[in-house]
Amino acid sequence: MGMYLALEIAAEEDVPRNIPCRTSRLQGRYYIEEVLGSDTRCYENFRMNPHVFHNMCDTLRANCEIRNSRNGMTVDEMVGMFLMVVAHSTHLAVVAERFQHSKETVSRVIKVIAHGIHSLSPTYIRRRNVDVQPEIQSCRKWYPFFQNCIGAIDGTHVSACVPSSVRGAYRDRNNEITQNVLAACSHDMMFTYVVTGWEGSAHDSRILSDAATLELFPAPYGEQYYVVDAGFPNILGYLAPYKGQRLFEEYGNAWEYYDEFRNPPHLIGDRVDVDMRSREMDALRNRIANAI
Structure with a gap:
């Protein structure tokens, strides 16, 4: 009986447990605030100046109904993850570590922002209806x-x-x-x-x-x-x-x-x-x- 109990305890110890690993104090929203405070860092990370970044976020909020998530992720943070991927071809695991979110969350957020930007194309990419410009x-x-x-x-x-x-x-x-x-x-x-x-x-x-x-x-x-x-x-x-x-x-x-x-x-x-x-x-x- 004791042997069976010992084997059962050992088997339970071998089962992998979901241990949180994105526990850094520098969460994504704090990282965004820090980077947006420097024109140079903002351009190097997101390939645009801070005022352009803010305008982009405001446009997505107003025209695409993208809002802060229920777990506290801001639109600025979502846009930051998207830009880091498209600007530098950064791997999802690296973005997940940088913003302290799971890879599944990062992938889902990138798709949301990508669809939002795509929906804006008729507004910003259109022909000028004039005979002479x-x-x-x-x-x-x-x-x-x-x-x-x-x-x-x-x-x-x-x-x-x-x-x-x-x-x-x-x-x-x-x-x-x-x-x-x-x-x-x-x-x-x-x-x-x-x-x-x-x-x-x-x-x-x-x-x-x-x-x-x-x-x-x-x-x-x-x-x-x-x-x-x-x-x-x-x-x-x-x-x-x-x-x-x-x-x-x-x-x-x-x-x-x-x-x-x-x-x-x-x-x-x-x-x-x-x-x-x-x-x-x-x-x-x-x-x-x-x-x-």
């Missing part, structure tokens, strides 16, 4: 030469974490695992359209061709056009550099194009022939478009 029309150096240009389109590669079975498709020309993100922006530096999720090996022109078939794509109409780089086709509605033309061949960098554009010599003096000025501006426009 104000930034063009109000500048005599740009108007009427760029009156039909509605923005720029380009692709950028963002690091991605994907299953090993599809890593080959997401490997870009630099041998990095990325997704190719296509974005369009207007002249006021606001995004008007964004396409995400494409493999890093996908060509920019392939992504644009697919996006152009979608209903929400802000396609140019009439004489409107986007400026694009050499990775896109030079077709109606999209102004790309001429094939085989080397960018920045005449100038060292794009800033020199910009300086000439701001202070073109043919605009000095009122006796310059109007037709010649128009032809020269057309040529300058083409060089700037090629540089972009």
Whole structure:
């Protein structure tokens, strides 16, 4: 009898127990308060300044109905965990230790914030319903030469974490695992359209061709056009550099194009022939478009 009792006690001792391990005194909310007190630390950790961080939290509260959790987790803390993951690709276990929450809680919070930010996309990423954009029309150096240009389109590669079975498709020309993100922006530096999720090996022109078939794509109409780089086709509605033309061949960098554009010599003096000025501006426009 005593032997059976001893074996039963030993078996109970071998059963793992749920012992709390996130018991640090520096809880997540205190860490957030400390980091937000320094512009440098805030930018290094969350890739944005404190006032931008606070604006982001206020927007999520007002428009996405995200509130503090019942166990005392603040919206600021939720956003901090989300930004630490997306800004640095931080592992969930590291974020859980930093904010003193379980990995399950961190994963759930990140999904909540991600869905909230995604729901804001129609508000902040939208096309401007104007024939001539104000930034063009109000500048005599740009108007009427760029009156039909509605923005720029380009692709950028963002690091991605994907299953090993599809890593080959997401490997870009630099041998990095990325997704190719296509974005369009207007002249006021606001995004008007964004396409995400494409493999890093996908060509920019392939992504644009697919996006152009979608209903929400802000396609140019009439004489409107986007400026694009050499990775896109030079077709109606999209102004790309001429094939085989080397960018920045005449100038060292794009800033020199910009300086000439701001202070073109043919605009000095009122006796310059109007037709010649128009032809020269057309040529300058083409060089700037090629540089972009």
